Amino acid sequence: MIKNFRVFEAALFLLICLLANIAFAQTKEPKYIMVIHGGAGTLTRKNMSAEKEAAYRAALTLALQTGYNAIKSGKPSLDAVEATIHTLEDNPLFNAGKGAVFTHEGRNEMDAAIMDGKTLKAGAVAGVTVIKNPISAARAVMEKSEHVMMAGPGAEAFARQAGLTIVNPKYFYTKERWDGLQKALREDSVKAVLDHGSKKSMLLGTLNRDNKFGTVGAVALDLAGNLAAGTSTGGMTNKKYGRIGDSPIIGAGTYANNATAGISCTGWGEFYIRNVVAYDISAMMEYKHMTVADAAHAAIGKVGAMGGDGGLIALDARGHMAMPFNTEGMYRGTVTEDGKIEVFIFKKD
């Protein structure tokens, strides 16, 4: 009798272990291998047509599929990030490459950065106007020069020497972005009338929150366990004075370190620079042992507390990710190691 009871006890114990294991397997977090964003802003369901929404979802899906294919075929995360961002740069829906917004002078001036989490090497370009894919120029700066950051005509001369595709600046023209500039210019002149007599406001320029968003970015984790992060942007509509935002600044808009995470930011760049947001996430993970999700949320919290808005994506070397934002929405998506793609636009998607 006692013996039978012992057998029963042992069987019950094994059964409990088995059930617990199944439950654990079912709730096990998926391993993400790529996270992307296509910009944050006042994106609400009622302000977006079904057609436009479908086009964005298709573009995000294509970008993620491209990155997934690169990683699954054994390519390094840098290749996956570059190829993924190409699809977003080549699509006029996003404010990067083809689709970049216009500056005050009616030009398209683009910025991009990329970082290798294995070596902590990085490259960036700012204010480039003739390079078809600025993310590839950033990668060339990283791999084919001693430098990290190049700007303007010098960066373009370098890109030509590095063999990148150079286009006529007209390539970047899109009617939607041109109309956006005209609208911003009209608002500027209204503002100038309202501000008549105040020299300060002339210097302060346009404060149009929606002009600041639309950057694209990707973070990838390859089969060798290496992280890479990249960001590409057309900057702000009606941008003046050669303004540089956070995207091409290593530590602010872009950062990657295998020991912590890869990060790409989008939003009101000035607040991301002042908070050194991308590196701050890495620092909180390294020095305070925070998870990538906790660190990413804390970083967005700091931006918000200072009055800034936007979002970011972060992916650590174990495949945990976070995509926090404090705007109405953010174009974003993920793909797991088993190829499951998910894309989101709104807060409650």
Add this chain to the structure above:
Amino acid sequence: MIKNFRVFEAALFLLICLLANIAFAQTKEPKYIMVIHGGAGTLTRKNMSAEKEAAYRAALTLALQTGYNAIKSGKPSLDAVEATIHTLEDNPLFNAGKGAVFTHEGRNEMDAAIMDGKTLKAGAVAGVTVIKNPISAARAVMEKSEHVMMAGPGAEAFARQAGLTIVNPKYFYTKERWDGLQKALREDSVKAVLDHGSKKSMLLGTLNRDNKFGTVGAVALDLAGNLAAGTSTGGMTNKKYGRIGDSPIIGAGTYANNATAGISCTGWGEFYIRNVVAYDISAMMEYKHMTVADAAHAAIGKVGAMGGDGGLIALDARGHMAMPFNTEGMYRGTVTEDGKIEVFIFKKD
């Protein structure tokens, strides 16, 4: 008898307390209110004439006296940093403002940044060629625009509107710097012959370690307890491709936060960008509760481990400072709240 013994005991105790107090007062760390640097590099006693050494020591002393006077008269740390850096920018001995080195094309392209530790506001300019005092342009970006960073002709247009002193680019010509460029160009052509047939090396550019140094910077702590940090540089001799170094990058070459420290870096900029050095010191202080000295040394250690060299200055809100470097020397100096000025050049000064 017992009573007398008690009195003797009490007297002995008081004497010990008094002596301990004197000893404590004597070893008490001085409270620093400003730390400056004028660049790090291969500075050795045998390579420097007595005249040149005296000129550098006089210039560093003047800079510190200027900052001290500003702080003692109750001005904010931002004013002290700006006024101090003006003296260094206006002196042809330093690679900033008058005295800036020449780019490959024979131009003087300057970068500068400033940050307010109280508000975490920041401003920076990159690649400017006609602004007499780039540090003031950085401050104007911070205070008179919505932006943090501006580059090239756009930054210059803004500086004109902000009422800054604009000069003919010839103002920045100095024979010593021009000769430095000619030397670098000759070394370039020798290198080109040696590298014949390798496209890669053409893209890699000149690797002349000594061309990278000479930035100036200051960190100040004012009577209200607020920190500010600023950095100004002429960049690299024979600089190509619109390269931007760490000086104008908030988080890399310049950072200030009352909660931690103000930091200004000098050295091989690319390594400072990749390590996000200035903000990393702040992060180690905030998240790991390290002292400013420990954090500053750890940060220079990371730069060195990666193959980079240079130095930095850091000052916390309690008046503790550090001036680590891993080069042969660094032009540097400090002033305490009681006006004691010390300047140093070599490793063992």
